[in-house]
Amino acid sequence: MSDLFSAAGLEDDAPRPLADRLRPKKLSDVVGQGHLIGPDGPIGAMLRNGRLVSMILWGPPGVGKTTIARLLAQETDLEFEALSAIFSGVKDLRAAFEKAEARRRVGKGTLLFVDEIHRFNRSQQDGFLPFVESGTVTLVGATTENPSFELNGALLSRCQVMVLRRLEDDDLRELMARAERAMGRRLPAMPDAREALIRMADGDGRYLLNLVEQAYAMRGEPGLLSLEEIATGLQKRAAAYDKDREEHYNLISALHKSVRGSDPDAALYWFARMLEGGEDPLFIARRLIRMASEDIGLADPTALMICGEAARSYERLGSPEGELMLAHAVIHLATAPKSNAAYVAYKAARRAASETGSLMPPKHILNAPTSMMKDQGYGSGYVYDHDTEEGVSGQNYFPDAMGRQQYYTPKGAGRERPIADWLKEIAALRKSRLDE
Structure with missing residues (x-):
């Protein structure tokens, strides 16, 4: 007992x-x-x-x-x-x-x-x-x-x-066979209907046996249940998903990693899994906007705009129409050239800002609205970049006590390639000005 x-x-x-x-x-x-x-x-x-x-x-x-x-x-x-x-x-x-x-x-x-x-x-x-x-x-x-x-x-x-692991299909088939032995007769279902029961159980052995028991009750007389009868008469197990627990974080992580890995098919799958689980589409939209800056960045500046517009479109249309715009954004992010250079630069700059405290900007880039400030050297020696032949003065903009730093290093993918070339030209110009 x-x-x-x-x-x-x-x-x-x-x-x-x-x-x-x-x-x-x-x-x-x-x-x-x-x-x-x-x-x-x-x-x-x-x-x-x-x-x-x-x-x-x-x-x-x-x-x-x-x-x-x-x-x-x-x-x-x-x-x-x-x-x-x-x-x-x-x-x-x-x-x-x-x-x-x-x-x-x-x-x-x-x-x-x-x-x-x-x-x-x-x-x-x-x-x-x-x-x-x-x-x-x-x-x-x-x-x-x-x-x-x-x-x-x-x-x-x-x-x-x-x-403990989710039960595999073969494990579920073994449970189905045990059920048949216990019932003393074969499950009254066509082969495709039997496989449908396996899929409906979604790795849950107890749920499978409940489905099997219901299938026996549906067809007590001779004859086999069809796939359509199984689909109509029985309920698929709800996918494991809790919007404030681990599965929530597992699936958004899977979506993010699939986007970063340039796999639009996997990204769409995890996006759809979250929707099927009842996730708030606006939560997904916010995460997509983050991905646009963290993983695509300046390699494709339109990614951020597309994600922002997809979020606004969803707010206007709601579900299910607005979900297509989010899917559009998912595909764009997954297929876009990737660069985390802006993300890395931001984190490095934040660390430096925390470590350097209250260092003043160099005086030549400070405004001097009063005569006293002019006497202190504010604005002295500043070169207006637009007045130079190259459009870049090459002056120092970091605190004097800090020295020049480099946080942003473009990866050279997509739109960052010309940015990288331009920054190299500026670095060469800055060096030549310092040598003069």
Whole structure:
């Protein structure tokens, strides 16, 4: 009988979802996580050495976190105590620790499984520390969120983080085959409809088994479900995306790197993934404007204008019409010549400004609106650049105590090529003037 159904007071023969009936009975039955539970994996090595340490199981939904925790308790002869951070509070934690201490006094260990552990606040997470350190409990926490963002450093330092993988298509096919054996008959679906179920599950084994169960219910009589019937009758799993958590940052990073790498197809894919996940298009628009300066810069000055206009167009049109303008900007950025010279120059100038404090400009480039300022030498010796033959005076514009610096070095791509040539001419002219 499963822990969940036992807790609910249900008998073995009570109706249970297919996903629960197919829960693995031993670790080797868990699919898709061989890198952790296999003989060469870290969990496999712990079991082989007879020493289980506290850990955080981090991975997407439906890949076996709860199952692995339950089976770890079974294979190490620990009492399995389960809590959910969604439904549990301080009172529940205290009760769990008291039971664990009582078991320890009679020589029995406890594996405390905490689902959605990231939902406990910082002080609640700190409450685990003495019990983990003393060995009163072996903590196994499960989370879909990046532990480095969501869990206390103190708790993380006492746990190993195990990263569970999204299930591959072959893993999902194995689960489908197990479902067929449990049901005693083949899934009533055409081959293309079967593959559609795999795609709809999107790496989530639990969701796949729910879809399979629904497919059996849809077609109890002879005959096979078509692709159209599957698409109409069942719901695709929502893509993993949370606009204020890790997936949000992962996908915008993927978009940015694809643009920087001049891959318009990958850039469009990640752009579309963000839209499908419900991302605010104006957030994407703001990031595109940043990319236009950071990664394209003066190699293609029109990139910044196009991104700004795409953002304004979206504000006028909204979704879905305005999304095309953002896609236009994505393609332009990805295919534009690249230069981070302006970005590098800006950062270098900011560092220099921070380090040099309050150095005054050289007096010859200061205005002298009063006679006293003229007497102080303000404006003395300034050469009006437009009056020179070359249009450039070659004078020094840095503080006298600082010396000449170079922050901006054009890459020579796109529109920066003539800029680079022009700056070389100016540097030569400046040198000749200094030598005079």
